Amino acid sequence: MINSNNKLGKSGAFASLFLLFALLIFPAVSLAAVDADALLKQARDALTIGQIDQAQSLFNQVPAPGPDGDDGQFVYSRMQLARISYSMKDPGKAREYAEQVVVVYPDNVEAKNFLTSLDRETKPEWQKTLEDCKRFMPNLLKGASMTLLLVFFTMIVSPIGGLFIALGKISRMQPFMAISWFTIWFFRGTPLLLQLFFIYYGLPAIGITLSPLAAALIGLGINYSAYLAEIIRAGIESIDDGQTEAAKALGMTYSQTMRRVIIPQTYKRIIPPIANEFIALIKDTALVSTIAMVELMRAADQMFNAYFNVTVLVMAAVIYLIFTSVFTFIFEKIEYKVGVYERR
Amino acid sequence: METILELKKVVKKFGSLTAVNSIDLKITRGEKVVIVGPSGSGKSTLLRTMNFLETIDSGEIHFEGNPCGYIYKDGNPVLDCQKNLCALRSEIGMVFQQFNLFPHMTVLQNVMEGQVTVLGKSKEEAREVALQMLEKVGLSDRATVYPVTLSGGQKQRVAIARALAMKPKMMLFDEPTSALDPELVGEVFDTIRSLADDGMTMVIVTHNMGFAREVADTVIFMETGDFIAKGTPGEFFSAETQHPRIKEFMDKLL
Structure with a gap:
């Protein structure tokens, strides 16, 4: 095992160098996107097995999009968090997450609708x-x-x-x-x-x-x-x-x-x-x-x-x-x- | 004297019952004819044939010398067209036992109605005539009320005013006091009497023998559709000339 590790060590180091080189060429956003997709997948997996705390922290790690935006991971993660918070009877927290989305994307329909219905939910019956x-x-x-x-x-x-x-x-x-x-x-x-x-x-x-x-x-x-x-x-x-x-x-x-x-x-x-x-x-x-x-x-x-x-x-x-x-x-x-x- | 209305062999049947049995009658202008007789004798029916409220089964009716009211098909009388009938009826006033005032009109409107609707007078003209007629029957102070507020005697006097407002050539009275309380009979008879004094031609059906005697030129006793007796009040009521059936009838009344 150690030997083979050593053997691989050299080729591993080479590979690492290559990777570093690749990373320098690829835009940082691209890296973040790949990262975010993985995070979302993990978070969803955590949700399916009921590890809600874990899921929340994973969703939270999805970074805000850079100047060129992302593929929707950020919105997805924050809206998931908002819904989870809402279902955990924490409308204040839910509002915070939805508002995070609105800050970045002021025209996001999903977040705005969510906030509207949240407003409704928190209003008195009459x-x-x-x-x-x-x-x-x-x-x-x-x-x-x-x-x-x-x-x-x-x-x-x-x-x-x-x-x-x-x-x-x-x-x-x-x-x-x-x-x-x-x-x-x-x-x-x-x-x-x-x-x-x-x-x-x-x-x-x-x-x-x-x-x-x-x-x-x-x-x-x-x-x-x-x-x-x-x-x-x-x-x-x-x-x-x-x-x-x-x-x-x-x-x-x-x-x-x-x-x-x-x-x-x-x-x-x-x-x-x-x-x-x-x-x-x-x-x-x-x-x-x-x-x-x-x-x-x-x-x-x-x-x-x-x-x-x-x-x-x-x-x-x-x-x-x-x-x-x-x-x-x-x-x-x-x-x-x-x-x-x-x-x- | 000039004949105003003449009935010739007038027959009126209700099914198998003959209400008026081949009656001949001449009424001259200004004459007051009073018809008396027991209930169901046909006297009201006879009166109603005179203004075509009843359709005769055979015979002729002449008004002012002309046959009228009917056209004859195979010798059988058929009611004339509405236009001619209405014109005839507007010249013959009628007063009913049950007054038949129009309850939805005021007293004044009742007396104006025929003048405006039938004679085509202006409202102003009709109102003037109506007020004169109400004056005549002594009710000008009740012009604006509805008939429901009047006593029976007052209603009947309004009904007389309504008929008079049409300036009729003759008047028919169908038991004008039979629906009245006894103490109200007098005022209606007074009104009729004053009409008689004005020379109005009248046919009156009544049960009141006293009034018949007083006002009539001719009294007719009718029973089962026939004239049993006809004559002046003198002949009619004096003991020597009186028909035995009339005596019997009058005894029953008392």
């Missing part, structure tokens, strides 16, 4: 929730404004459509009766969801292609017209025949009688059930999310799937509740106003 709200609000409001558009449109269109369907149903003219009967029978008798699918996905088969918004407006408009038609019809039929007779005896035509005498008297009776339908409408607009419309529910769902954060669902619920409360309040006011003649 502040985190507030930030969630701020983050989700713009999209939710965009969705909510679409929901409001759908609701307002349907609230304007469906009483008019409903009135005509109702008048058709109580008329004595066969074709009008038939159309009204069919509309109510079909659109009250099938799910709104299915009607929306039919209008959006089914109509293109016969050459009618609609935008999601148009399909949603048509679907909601017709469906709610069919529901309101029955309420309006019941309202009209609940008015005493004496009213029609008195109007007739004055010489009023059918349409004058309806417009001036009968329909105004139905308001008080039909507004509570219509308000009920409109409250249901606010929530039914969520169904149009199935035909590629981004309204409140869809916006909330998208963000929930992206962040898996329940806050966004709670926010959506609150917005729906605000809508229904405001509309309930408005309808109560209207109901009071149209019934004023019944109070002594």
Whole structure:
């Protein structure tokens, strides 16, 4: 062994000289890189067998990059250290390591994201929730404004459509009766969801292609017209025949009688059930999310799937509740106003 | 005297029940006709045929000398077009047992409504006429209230004002006091009486024999769709000339 050592000694010394020479030629960085790779490998090995202290000290030995940078070893090592410190419940230390990276590379995305989420983690719950709200609000409001558009449109269109369907149903003219009967029978008798699918996905088969918004407006408009038609019809039929007779005896035509005498008297009776339908409408607009419309529910769902954060669902619920409360309040006011003649 | 409304062989059936059985009746301008009779005798139905609220099954109705309200297909009457009917009805005022005021309009609006909607008058003009009519029935101080706040007698007087505001050529009263408390009957009869004094042509269906006697030019007793008796109040109520059925009916009333 000693002999051979001696033998090798000479050639070893030669080799050492060669190595020294090589090192002089190769840039110092290159040497450091080779060194760093080895360190990282050792450190990872130490991590796999659970020697965390060892791993930390090895990562720590990875030097800061020279003026020409390195191949990412420094960033890797410091971020590993930051994560280890964080998992050892030492966010202060973790921040130090991440900041080391930012000092060298101010634009490093990984380190910056780490610091941001570290900031989040160390904040109190309420502040985190507030930030969630701020983050989700713009999209939710965009969705909510679409929901409001759908609701307002349907609230304007469906009483008019409903009135005509109702008048058709109580008329004595066969074709009008038939159309009204069919509309109510079909659109009250099938799910709104299915009607929306039919209008959006089914109509293109016969050459009618609609935008999601148009399909949603048509679907909601017709469906709610069919529901309101029955309420309006019941309202009209609940008015005493004496009213029609008195109007007739004055010489009023059918349409004058309806417009001036009968329909105004139905308001008080039909507004509570219509308000009920409109409250249901606010929530039914969520169904149009199935035909590629981004309204409140869809916006909330998208963000929930992206962040898996329940806050966004709670926010959506609150917005729906605000809508229904405001509309309930408005309808109560209207109901009071149209019934004023019944109070002594 | 000039005939304003004439019924010729008017028949009205409800299913198998004949409510009006081939009635002939001439009403001259300014005449006050009172129709009495038991419930279900067809008197209200007869009155309602006069402004086409009931569609007759056969016969003719002439207004101011012209057949009207119906066109005849194979000799059967079919209601005329809405335009003609409305024009006719606007010339014949009607007052109902249940008042049928429009509850969603104030008293003034009730009296203006027909003038504006049917006659096409301006609101200012209609308001002026309406206030005159309310004055006439003694209710100008209640012009701005809703009917719900009125007593039955006041409601009926507003209903009379509403009909009068159309400046009708004749008035139909369908049991105008039957839905009223007894103490409110007087004010409504006073109003009708003052109309009678103005020379308004009137057909009144009532159960009130006293009023019939007082106001009528002609009293008609009707039962099961037929005229049992018809005559002046003198003939009608005097013991010698009275029909035995009328005597029986009047005894029951007391």
